[in-house]
Amino acid sequence: MSTAREDCFTMEGKLALPYQYFAGLTGSRFLISLRDQKKIKGLKCNKCNKIFVPPRSTCEICFEEISGNWVDLKNSGTVTGFTIIRYEEPHQPVKPPYILALIKLDGADTPLTHIVKGVPLSKMKVGMKVKAMFAKKSTSSIMDIDHFRPVEGKPKFEMGYTYDELEVGMSASFSKTISESDVYLFAGISGDFNPMHLNEEFAKMTPFGTRIAHGALPQSLIAPVLGMKLPGLGTVALEIMARFKAPTYFGDTITATGEVVEKLEKKRWVRMALTWTNQKDELVAEGSALVIPPMPLPQQAE
Amino acid sequence: MGSKKKNRNVGIVGIGETKFSSHREDVNQPEMIHEAVKGALDDAGLSIDDIDCVVHGNMELFEMVHQPDLWHTLGTGAYGKDAYRLTTGGTTGGTLVAAADNLVASGMYDTVLAIGFEKLQEGHTTGGITNMADPLWARKLQSGALTDSAAVKVIAEFGEERARRAAMIYRIIMDKHACLNPNSHRAFGLDWDQMEDLMTSSPPLIGDLRLIHMCSQSDGACAMIFASEERAWEITDRPVWIRDHITIHREETLNLCVNYYPNETTHRFAAEKLYERNNIKDPIEYFDVFEMYDPSAWWGVDWLRDFFLLEGDEHLKLVEEKEIMINGRMPVNPSGGVIAANPIGATAMVRVAEAAKQVRGNAGPHQIPRPVNHAMASSFGGTMWTVLFMLEKELNW
Amino acid sequence: MRRKVAVCAVAQIKNEPDIWYQRFQGMLFDCFESIVEQTGVTFDMEKGIRNVVTCSDDVFDARTISDSGMTDVVGAHYRGEEKTAQDGINALGYAMAAILSGHDDLILIMGHCKESQSESRQMCTNLAFDPFFCRPLGLDFLNASAFQARAYMEKSGVTDDHLARIVVRSRENGAKNPYARKNELLTKEAVLNSPMLSDPIRELHQYPVTDWAIGMLLSCEERAREFTDNPIYITGFGNCMDSYFLGDRDLTSNFALKKAAGRAFRMAGVKDAKDAFDIVELNDACAYQLPMWAEGVGLAEEGGGAWIDGNGMEKHNVNLSGGMLNGNPIMLGGLARTVEAFLQLRGEAGERQVDGVRKALAHGTTGPAGQHHGVIILEK
Numbered sequence A: 001m002s003t004a005r006e007d008c009f010t011m012e013g014k015l016a017l018p019y020q021y022f023a024g025l026t027g028s029r030f031l032i033s034l035r036d037q038k039k040i041k042g043l044k045c046n047k048c049n050k051i052f053v054p055p056r057s058t059c060e061i062c063f064e065e066i067s068g069n070w071v072d073l074k075n076s077g078t079v080t081g082f083t084i085i086r087y088e089e090p091h092q093p094v095k096p097p098y099i100l101a102l103i104k105l106d107g108a109d110t111p112l113t114h115i116v117k118g119v120p121l122s123k124m125k126v127g128m129k130v131k132a133m134f135a136k137k138s139t140s141s142i143m144d145i146d147h148f149r150p151v152e153g154k155p156k157f158e159m160g161y162t163y164d165e166l167e168v169g170m171s172a173s174f175s176k177t178i179s180e181s182d183v184y185l186f187a188g189i190s191g192d193f194n195p196m197h198l199n200e201e202f203a204k205m206t207p208f209g210t211r212i213a214h215g216a217l218p219q220s221l222i223a224p225v226l227g228m229k230l231p232g233l234g235t236v237a238l239e240i241m242a243r244f245k246a247p248t249y250f251g252d253t254i255t256a257t258g259e260v261v262e263k264l265e266k267k268r269w270v271r272m273a274l275t276w277t278n279q280k281d282e283l284v285a286e287g288s289a290l291v292i293p294p295m296p297l298p299q300q301a302e
Numbered sequence B: 001m002g003s004k005k006k007n008r009n010v011g012i013v014g015i016g017e018t019k020f021s022s023h024r025e026d027v028n029q030p031e032m033i034h035e036a037v038k039g040a041l042d043d044a045g046l047s048i049d050d051i052d053c054v055v056h057g058n059m060e061l062f063e064m065v066h067q068p069d070l071w072h073t074l075g076t077g078a079y080g081k082d083a084y085r086l087t088t089g090g091t092t093g094g095t096l097v098a099a100a101d102n103l104v105a106s107g108m109y110d111t112v113l114a115i116g117f118e119k120l121q122e123g124h125t126t127g128g129i130t131n132m133a134d135p136l137w138a139r140k141l142q143s144g145a146l147t148d149s150a151a152v153k154v155i156a157e158f159g160e161e162r163a164r165r166a167a168m169i170y171r172i173i174m175d176k177h178a179c180l181n182p183n184s185h186r187a188f189g190l191d192w193d194q195m196e197d198l199m200t201s202s203p204p205l206i207g208d209l210r211l212i213h214m215c216s217q218s219d220g221a222c223a224m225i226f227a228s229e230e231r232a233w234e235i236t237d238r239p240v241w242i243r244d245h246i247t248i249h250r251e252e253t254l255n256l257c258v259n260y261y262p263n264e265t266t267h268r269f270a271a272e273k274l275y276e277r278n279n280i281k282d283p284i285e286y287f288d289v290f291e292m293y294d295p296s297a298w299w300g301v302d303w304l305r306d307f308f309l310l311e312g313d314e315h316l317k318l319v320e321e322k323e324i325m326i327n328g329r330m331p332v333n334p335s336g337g338v339i340a341a342n343p344i345g346a347t348a349m350v351r352v353a354e355a356a357k358q359v360r361g362n363a364g365p366h367q368i369p370r371p372v373n374h375a376m377a378s379s380f381g382g383t384m385w386t387v388l389f390m391l392e393k394e395l396n397w
Numbered sequence C: 001m002r003r004k005v006a007v008c009a010v011a012q013i014k015n016e017p018d019i020w021y022q023r024f025q026g027m028l029f030d031c032f033e034s035i036v037e038q039t040g041v042t043f044d045m046e047k048g049i050r051n052v053v054t055c056s057d058d059v060f061d062a063r064t065i066s067d068s069g070m071t072d073v074v075g076a077h078y079r080g081e082e083k084t085a086q087d088g089i090n091a092l093g094y095a096m097a098a099i100l101s102g103h104d105d106l107i108l109i110m111g112h113c114k115e116s117q118s119e120s121r122q123m124c125t126n127l128a129f130d131p132f133f134c135r136p137l138g139l140d141f142l143n144a145s146a147f148q149a150r151a152y153m154e155k156s157g158v159t160d161d162h163l164a165r166i167v168v169r170s171r172e173n174g175a176k177n178p179y180a181r182k183n184e185l186l187t188k189e190a191v192l193n194s195p196m197l198s199d200p201i202r203e204l205h206q207y208p209v210t211d212w213a214i215g216m217l218l219s220c221e222e223r224a225r226e227f228t229d230n231p232i233y234i235t236g237f238g239n240c241m242d243s244y245f246l247g248d249r250d251l252t253s254n255f256a257l258k259k260a261a262g263r264a265f266r267m268a269g270v271k272d273a274k275d276a277f278d279i280v281e282l283n284d285a286c287a288y289q290l291p292m293w294a295e296g297v298g299l300a301e302e303g304g305g306a307w308i309d310g311n312g313m314e315k316h317n318v319n320l321s322g323g324m325l326n327g328n329p330i331m332l333g334g335l336a337r338t339v340e341a342f343l344q345l346r347g348e349a350g351e352r353q354v355d356g357v358r359k360a361l362a363h364g365t366t367g368p369a370g371q372h373h374g375v376i377i378l379e380k
């Protein structure tokens, strides 16, 4: 059998000396599935009927070859054990404190070790239902799952990320198509009945040649990002700045995106870069925001 | 000579080797080991449940995995069993066989699986552990001027012309053997008419050590199963018996020992002691095959004298008269030896495995074409470390 | 057939936080000279030591084939040297096999580890994990233990308060051991207030960074009295490997330890651990491990919490040396445990000496959360 180089992953070691590790065909298939399908796969031993994850090509107990017996697992599971890592060392993937948990994925028999975020340290417990959150950027490693988060709907309010949970590079966005009625409603809300927004004949004479939406209308789409996604519920916005780059026409689909760019350690505030783009990937506006992320939830009686 | 009768006899009952190659991207470390383990179990007709104890070894920093037997449990079958880990540099594979022999002979375990492996491709490539850079690796091992010392020594004693020819004859014989062995990592198909050309055209490394003389750099694993006499007869009708083994190390850290005792190589010292306590008077007469850990052709030539306790130019004659060829008087490395494949943690075990296959008579295309009853296998590591084995077909010594 | 192996002599240096003034060769050489002086053993090819079993680790030594750096200082110049790269309890098990096999009459065991050399113990043990699925998450032997600690405490009724008592006791016992690491005595409150490293493991629950070296002379039964008037015999040994992935294991089952102990007990003819041993030394790298391993070897069938409350640690004379918890380096925990058993059996344990010790158990572990265990039984 010949093996193509591209079928096999190489992992770079982090040591002073470089090492490269080969995941093997079985491990590579698992990693490719994570990367391309965002699917976690298990391997079933037909002798003991156990479904294993992480992948391995033999059942070490039965000594049976299992490398072909792929099974789709759910991207969610239950925490069967955990620890909160508070000591800081260079080999750690994120800055402590962080939660490392044993997570038994739905459909698997053996738990997988991974990071859990989005739950206050004091509220972490065995039995919690969590789901995989995939990394924005693939590293072709187990870190393609960035972390696990509690499955929504369990707590009364799904609070946003706290200062400690936020990391530079995390981002979130919200998209919406701007319709004619949105513009009319916004005119009513703001009192801005400028005919360039409402009167097509007038608008034909402007440089835009047709009606455009109020500048503040697409800009307001960043509010659901900051307030409900990143950092999320409990966020206080201190400052939002924006510079308009291109008009928004009726029917345009605007995506507002916020990305954490700086953590202000002293105040425990977070600075975010904002962008608004349309369906043609044109930059509609850009700016920045300064926010106070949600505080960790107070201890509550169960 | 201090050697007593073993507490009980130990037989080699299963042998598994992966293909040796410069690259194995298709498997990770435990998977590669598993291939060899599966091979040994199939060879013995055993299942993993029949194994009492697993012995594992390699060099941690070659792949930078701390105590890799822990992770490798996925492939070794050690789960739920007694498990040991030993590592002694290049001699590791030999030490693992010696350990397995001791563990079975002790009566503590009836059936022991020993596994040596290396996945050098995963190692420190920029540091030079690649195919091309074998001499760098050797330099690391050999600390400075020792590297081409064998060449210097042989040349000083026998003159450039004769020494260079002998080294190249040795090299071509090894390649001819490697071409017979389907498991070889490197087999070029060299022939006698290329001798003159190779002696001048192969890239020089250090002094008279040329690239063509050096061993390869390989990925691979070897697994062997050892059983007590009683178990061995249940498992196979042709166990190969480990008659004796000896380990001799030498490495000066205190700088006290320069030339004071004994003034000979560990190979010669080990051979003398081993023959003495086993009453072997004429090793060339006695042994039917010798699998030698020969990191380069120069060492191979030079060490023949040490291992067979030869004098003068007897060892050169063995080479020049091609007596070490597979059909010669004293076949050496019918497998092709270390120059043909060198997965370091497994290499020394492969010597024992290949010697045992010759005794069994089922080595394959490189089987010696006459009966093999007595075999010797050597390991080499460190600056000058030796493990030496005697294998027997019959329990009659 | 040989049945027993004798321990004839032990030589050790003091456990210290940082032996900055000596290389490991020097540490070993001190032990080596002491063994030769105590026993008069030689390296004669006929009658002396022909094989040295060493115990060390390349990653902690930060050098490839680290035994190449010690061949002559351990007496292996033109002799055999075989390095076991696991907890030293397995060096003892292997040395026992080498003697019982008839291949060697004498084995010198030489072990060393300088934990102080590495920037961080955890960075080293992170390298024991596979590079694909575990290493990137920052797993190491400390946080692996934490998974086990939480699960075990939940199951066994062992509390934070119990752990504090274990640590306080370890320090008190260690203070009576002249070769133990010199540590401050602690109050229970100090332990209870020590910072969490990896919940539920607190800083003071973990063994401190330690450097140490040890030598031991083993002999076949027939020749033991050439080297000592007071040989101690190894009568049982067993070890066992558990699964690699933490998720594959039942972390609280003591699977490997029970099997290892079972094999050692069979060899030594031990029926019930609870009344078999006068001294028990368990390799407690973390406080929770002391009751957990006590359950594993069969001392605490009622569960660790109740066993501690029932004064089990004193009743079974567990870890009078101070234990690993007081400070022994990784790799050497099992040898340190065996040294205490040896001294107690010889009546040489000083202030810690228990009267009439006839039989002792010593234990060692290798790997994350006790993946591999070894158990040895020693008798007078």
Ligand SMILES: [Zn+2]
Pocket (backbone or CB within 6 Å): A045, A046, A047, A048, A049, A050, A059, A060, A061, A062, A063, A064
């Ligand atoms: Zn199975």
